Amino acid sequence: GQNIDQPTEMTATEGAIVQINCTYQTSGFNGLFWYQQHAGEAPTFLSYNVLDGLEEKGRFSSFLSRSKGYSYLLLKELQMKDSASYLCAAVGNSGYALNFGKGTSLLVTP
Amino acid sequence: DSGVTQTPKHLITATGQRVTLRCSPRSGDLSVYWYQQSLDQGLQFLIQYYNGEERAKGNILERFSAQQFPDLHSELNLSSLELGDSALYFCASSPARGSDEQFFGPGTRLTVL
Numbered sequence: 229g230q231n232i233d234q235p236t237e238m239t240a241t242e243g244a245i246v247q248i249n250c251t252y253q254t255s256g257f258n259g260l261f262w263y264q265q266h267a268g269e270a271p272t273f274l275s276y277n278v279l280d281g282l283e284e285k286g287r288f289s290s291f292l293s294r295s296k297g298y299s300y301l302l303l304k305e306l307q308m309k310d311s312a313s314y315l316c317a318a319v320g321n322s323g324y325a326l327n328f329g330k331g332t333s334l335l336v337t338p
Numbered sequence: 339d340s341g342v343t344q345t346p347k348h349l350i351t352a353t354g355q356r357v358t359l360r361c362s363p364r365s366g367d368l369s370v371y372w373y374q375q376s377l378d379q380g381l382q383f384l385i386q387y388y389n390g391e392e393r394a395k396g397n398i399l400e401r402f403s404a405q406q407f408p409d410l411h412s413e414l415n416l417s418s419l420e421l422g423d424s425a426l427y428f429c430a431s432s433p434a435r436g437s438d439e440q441f442f443g444p445g446t447r448l449t450v451l
Contacts, residue, residue: 261439270340270428270442271381315381325371325394326430326440330380 232329234316239335240306248301248332250316258319260292261326262301265313274301274314303334311336341365342443344429350449356417359446363410363431369393370412371432371440372404376425387412388434416448424450 231253240246252260259278263271277283277292277299289302301314313333317326341364351357363370372384374397383396387406398404401419406412416423426447430440 268426270444272340272442273439276439317381325383325386325396326373326381327383328373328381 232316232318232327234314234329234332236330237333237335239337240303242306242308242336242338244306245302245304246306246334248303248314248316248334250299250301250329252297252299252316252318252329254318254320254327256320257294260290260299261317261319262288262290262299263315263317263328265315265331267313271315306336308336308338310334340441340443342429342431342441344427344443344446346446347444348447348449350451351419352451353419353421355419355450356415357419357448359414359416359427359429359448361412361414361429361431361443363412363429364441367431367433367441368410369432369434369440370406370410371430372398372412372414373428373430373442374425375428375445376422381428384414419450421450424448 234250262274265271275290282291287304313331315331316329343362368389375381384398386393404414426445428445429443432440
């Protein structure tokens with residue numbers, strides 16, 4: 229089975245750094261994705277990790293520890309437009325579909 | 339714009355009815371995925387097709403069915419609709435059937451009254 233856990237809500241200040249954690253349990257493992265979703269819109273890809281370590285892409289970084297079943301998304305220099313839901317998704321060994329957590333709603337305040 | 343198109347954008351219908359949602363993947367993508375997003379459940383995987391064949395099934399009800407046609411577009415059929423089927427339905431596509439990035443369409447918002 230699949231189990232993805234992430235915090236429901238977080239609040240951070242414009243210009244700050246925020247870390248969104250995700251723990252997962254999957255049947256097999258073929259990678260961990262992070263997506264961003266603004267209300268009523270489609271999810272958009274942020275990052276993909278399949279090996280342990282940190283992947284950096286501009287203001288966003290994602291970390292994976294396969295042995296701990298743990299990932300985090302790090303957002304630096306927060307902007308108001310970063311207010312959105314951040315979805316952690318693990319890919320198991322069943323058809324490569326994304327198994328999503330319920331998402332973390334991030335509110336960036338001035 | 340992800341390159342994935344979905345029609346219709348909005349759909350309002352009554353309980354007991356049947357509807358068809360349509361998805362056209364990005365040019366060249368062979369895999370199509372369907373997801374349901376409701377307020378309390380988050381994004382749930384329904385079904386995946388790869389090059390016309392069913393590849394994997396998730397939490398798809400027996401009242402729901404899908405297919406992928408030779409031109410690679412896909413349709414999701416929802417029948418005997420219930421109030422609880424009201425949700426956003428997303429289609430996503432990817433180049434292959436492996437662990438690569440999925441590109442999501444804009445979704446179809448289904449409201450069952």
